Amino acid sequence: MNNKVSIHQKINEILIEEFEVDEEVINPDASLKESLDLDSLDYVDLVVIIESNFGVKLVEADFAEMVTFQDFYDVVDRKIAAKN
Template identity: 65%
Template sequence: MDKAAIITTINEFLIDEFEVDGATISPEAILKDTLGLDSLDYVDLVVTVESNFGVKLGEADFVGIATFQDFYDLIENKIKSKTA
């Protein structure tokens, strides 16, 4: 899966599952603020990522994740290390 497909998939499930306005999603936008995530939402996000990409995320994975670009890069790296 290439980076563009990863970004498209992430944006689609954020819009569908988290009812985010697609216009607010940009690589520079702050993930937590844009999505309005609380601790339960993070659990839902992890489950959604696992079902869409087949990768596991832990609490430590979110350390340093601020923007959507950070999140896209995290998922891309998880997919790459899974297939390596």
């Protein structure tokens, strides 16, 4: 299994466990905002959880480019690659 796939699976697990997202709504092309229905505090929690799991920090500008789950994966992948 390649590293990106394992990162995406871990992100999905986090969303399911921490934010009680139904696994069925997690689809690369699905709208992140509509599917997750997160409020501003949830986004803060998401930033903290991503940082603690992957060692990268998401900033407000990152969320502006995250429309779909795939966008979310791509931002995290890019930040991890830049860190390494």
